Amino acid sequence: MNEILNLLTGLAVGLNLLALGTSRLRLLIRAVAAQGVLLGLLPLLLEHGAMDWQLVFITIATVAGKGFIIPTLLHRAMRTANIARELEPFIGYISSLLLGAAATIAAVVIAQHLPLFPEHVGSLLVPGAIALILTGFILLIGRTKAISQVCGYLILENGIYLFGLLLIHATPMLVEFGILLDVTVGIFIIGIIVDRIQRAFDSLDTRKLTALHE
Amino acid sequence: MEVLDILARLLVWLVLAPLLPGIINKVKAWVACRQGPPVLQLYFDLARLWSKGVVMSTMASPGFLIAPAVAWVAVVAAAMLMPLGRAGCIFSFDGDVLLLVYLLALARFSTAWGAMETGSAFEGMGAAREVSFAVLAEIGIITAILTLALESGSISLASMFTPPPGPGAALLAVGLFIILLAENCRVPFDDPNTHLELTMIHEVMVLDHSGPPFALILHGAAVKMMLFSALLVQAVLPLAHMPLGLSLAAMAGGIVLVVVAVGLVESLTARLAFRRVPLLLTIGFLFCLFPLLLTWMEGVL
Numbered sequence: 305m306n307e308i309l310n311l312l313t314g315l316a317v318g319l320n321l322l323a324l325g326t327s328r329l330r331l332l333i334r335a336v337a338a339q340g341v342l343l344g345l346l347p348l349l350l351e352h353g354a355m356d357w358q359l360v361f362i363t364i365a366t367v368a369g370k371g372f373i374i375p376t377l378l379h380r381a382m383r384t385a386n387i388a389r390e391l392e393p394f395i396g397y398i399s400s401l402l403l404g405a406a407a408t409i410a411a412v413v414i415a416q417h418l419p420l421f422p423e424h425v426g427s428l429l430v431p432g433a434i435a436l437i438l439t440g441f442i443l444l445i446g447r448t449k450a451i452s453q454v455c456g457y458l459i460l461e462n463g464i465y466l467f468g469l470l471l472i473h474a475t476p477m478l479v480e481f482g483i484l485l486d487v488t489v490g491i492f493i494i495g496i497i498v499d500r501i502q503r504a505f506d507s508l509d510t511r512k513l514t515a516l517h518e
Numbered sequence: 519m520e521v522l523d524i525l526a527r528l529l530v531w532l533v534l535a536p537l538l539p540g541i542i543n544k545v546k547a548w549v550a551c552r553q554g555p556p557v558l559q560l561y562f563d564l565a566r567l568w569s570k571g572v573v574m575s576t577m578a579s580p581g582f583l584i585a586p587a588v589a590w591v592a593v594v595a596a597a598m599l600m601p602l603g604r605a606g607c608i609f610s611f612d613g614d615v616l617l618l619v620y621l622l623a624l625a626r627f628s629t630a631w632g633a634m635e636t637g638s639a640f641e642g643m644g645a646a647r648e649v650s651f652a653v654l655a656e657i658g659i660i661t662a663i664l665t666l667a668l669e670s671g672s673i674s675l676a677s678m679f680t681p682p683p684g685p686g687a688a689l690l691a692v693g694l695f696i697i698l699l700a701e702n703c704r705v706p707f708d709d710p711n712t713h714l715e716l717t718m719i720h721e722v723m724v725l726d727h728s729g730p731p732f733a734l735i736l737h738g739a740a741v742k743m744m745l746f747s748a749l750l751v752q753a754v755l756p757l758a759h760m761p762l763g764l765s766l767a768a769m770a771g772g773i774v775l776v777v778v779a780v781g782l783v784e785s786l787t788a789r790l791a792f793r794r795v796p797l798l799l800t801i802g803f804l805f806c807l808f809p810l811l812l813t814w815m816e817g818v819l
Binding site for chain 2: 311314321325397398401402405408409412
């Protein structure tokens with residue numbers, strides 16, 4: 305069971321690098337969606353086959369929310385804004401890939417120095433979570449288009465979710481749902497904002513949003 | 519006896535290597551529904567080139583003739599260090615893997631040197647391209663070798679290929695395949711068929727060579743292809759632990775599989791735009807880096 309868990313986490317970390325290396329927004333959104341689905345499946349594995357309806361419900365809600373609803377909203381925002389590529393990122397694709405790899409290595413090193421429970425030592429959960437959070441930061445900092453930054457934010461959120469899985473027994477279900485709802489509504493609002501930015505500035509470049517105008 | 523053994527092993531490398539480009543061309547022809555050149559075409563080409571004279575530029579020094587010979591000797595010497603499954607390698611000593619890396623670099627240097635000898639700006643451009651991509655490809659090879667060394671605890675090629683099965687081996691296979699394509703100047707990095715200025719790297723460098731030196735270049739390229747295929751197969755399959763016959767059969771099958779894959783990639787994908795090549799090479803490097811990370815994690819835990 306632990307091996308499948310590590311494999312899924314490893315795949316999620318691999319999707320990080322795909323997200324960092326691509327200039328196509330469509331692929332970026334798909335990568336984030338696939339990552340959401342992979343991580344949504346993890347609670348089922350963590351429970352070692354003991355199914356209870358709450359867990360199944362959380363899994364379905366997470367997979368549906370992160371894998372389908374949020375990507376659909378983002379795709380729609382992308383289409384209305386009429387952009388398909390991130391052309392001039394602050395941090396180039398090669399540099400962000402190398403930064404992402406460095407972040408992953410750093411995550412592994414950091415995780416080895418954290419005082420973890422013995423049952424979490426062999427698993428990739430903690431390094432994976434740190435790697436996802438750092439990748440989210442790199443995307444947030446390095447990209448100029450609002451949609452790529454949202455994807456960075458989603459990867460960051462995925463990392464926090466992965467970290468939260470360590471506490472799966474301690475967190476009430478209400479909290480999980482609250483977070484999921486917040487994220488979905490947030491993306492919904494960002495979709496609308498993206499449309500407004502596009503209409504007001506004819507571009508989604510957030511660099512143009514740094515100065516105030518009358 | 520010793521000498522005979524070495525000669526026989528060397529002959530295996532020298533005689534079998536020109537088969538590989540033939541197989542690639544056959545696969546490409548098969549995908550395109552053509553008949554294609556015979557698999558043995560490169561042997562005919564080599565024989566033809568060997569009997570021809572050399573045309574030399576008035577600018578060129580004797581280095582123009584020496585450089586391809588040096589490159590060929592370096593590649594063949596590198597091949598002598600590479601084991602073939604249980605059959606082992608011709609020469610082996612502790613740390614020979616470093617020599618392999620440097621021999622490949624020497625071969626590349628000589629090819630670039632030969633290209634510059636012609637005094638043509640065009641060939642200088644090809645040499646510049648080749649060398650700048652090689653910098654990125656070499657990082658990948660060195661990382662892959664580091665992974666294998668860490669897995670086996672040995673820095674001798676004869677005993678370092680003991681890959682444990684798992685995700686690490688799969689990642690390493692992808693990374694080494696990308697590097698193989700770049701090092702051997704295949705699509706999507708370089709197009710071995712074209713003679714267009716914008717689409718070639720290696721072809722530019724050897725454009726002015728003719729006769730026996732050109733035969734050496736072509737044969738050296740084939741040996742290099744076989745060298746990298748052997749490296750890839752052994753980095754994934756633990757051939758050293760199999761019985762001799764099975765190991766050799768798996769080796770041959772693996773090399774043919776790699777070559778067919780190269781042919782398929784060549785038929786089904788287009789050349790990458792120039793500015794995107796470093797990105798793909800970086801991805802190849804990362805595919806080699808992550809197995810290193812995995813191995814290191816297993817060692818620490």
